[in-house]
Amino acid sequence: AQSVTQLGSHVSVSEGALVLLRCNYSSSVPPYLFWYVQYPNQGLQLLLKYTSAATLVKGINGFEAEFKKSETSFHLTKPSAHMSDAAEYFCAVSDQNDKLIFGTGTRLQVFP
Amino acid sequence: DTAVSQTPKYLVTQMGNDKSIKCEQNLGHDTMYWYKQDSKKFLKIMFSYNNKELIINETVPNRFSPKSPDKAHLNLHINSLELGDSAVYFCASSQEGQLQYSPLHFGNGTRLTVT
Numbered sequence: 001a002q003s004v005t006q007l008g009s010h011v012s013v014s015e016g017a018l019v020l021l022r023c024n025y026s027s028s029v030p031p032y033l034f035w036y037v038q039y040p041n042q043g044l045q046l047l048l049k050y051t052s053a054a055t056l057v058k059g060i061n062g063f064e065a066e067f068k069k070s071e072t073s074f075h076l077t078k079p080s081a082h083m084s085d086a087a088e089y090f091c092a093v094s095d096q097n098d099k100l101i102f103g104t105g106t107r108l109q110v111f112p
Numbered sequence: 113d114t115a116v117s118q119t120p121k122y123l124v125t126q127m128g129n130d131k132s133i134k135c136e137q138n139l140g141h142d143t144m145y146w147y148k149q150d151s152k153k154f155l156k157i158m159f160s161y162n163n164k165e166l167i168i169n170e171t172v173p174n175r176f177s178p179k180s181p182d183k184a185h186l187n188l189h190i191n192s193l194e195l196g197d198s199a200v201y202f203c204a205s206s207q208e209g210q211l212q213y214s215p216l217h218f219g220n221g222t223r224l225t226v227t
Contacts, residue, residue, distance in 0.1 A: 032212045043116070043202055043218030044155075051212040088153055094211045098143075099168055102155040 002027045002093045006103035014111050019063075019078040021106045023091030026072065032094040033074045035065055038105075039087045047089075050074060061085070086110045115139050118203045118219035125193055126227055133188045133222045135203030142208040143167070144186035145216065146178060149200040161186050162208050193226045200224070
């Protein structure tokens with residue numbers, strides 16, 4: 001069965017600093033991996049996805065993630081944090097039944 | 113235009129009541145879902161429907177009954193509400209069997225509070 005683990009329920013960075021949100025996956029088949037963002041009182045919005053093409057995936061708002069099979073990781077990064085990046089971020093894996101399984105989320109806080 | 117819309121946005125009710133949440137999508141997708149997000153932000157799938165047929169039914173109490181009158185609508189009816197049902201319920205849609213090409217589109221959620 002597929003699963004994802006997000007290390008760190010809270011991450012705090014200063015504006016302009018590097019953002020790194022960690023996600024490790026477990027999958028018996030080649031996975032499809034996703035990062036979603038949830039702003040307060042809103043639904044989830046897709047940031048980026050990995051579907052077995054390029055291992056470095058670029059998404060919206062300057063975010064990117066790298067699929068590393070050897071480390072079973074799909075960490076999300078952004079070179080320079082902006083105040084508007086403050087939100088909850090979810091890593092997810094798609095199973096064979098086309099069902100998304102989410103991690104427990106990481107809250108990103110950005111300080112001025 | 114809102115792609116996935118759900119109503120109401122907030123729902124406060126007492127234990128034992130029956131309530132419904134409505135969801136509509138205008139994306140032309142074949143598959144619709146209900147997810148539950150608990151107080152710790154954990155998201156778990158409840159149901160999915162493809163073209164009005166139930167595809168995924170997780171271990172959800174049978175007090176929860178989804179209804180899909182057509183492929184653009186998926187409503188959630190909850191009988192005999194309990195305190196533990198308090199959560200945010202998200203509707204979502206995608207193209208069938210193609211999450212890698214057509215990722216989930218979420219509504220803005222319905223915050224259900226049972227008192």
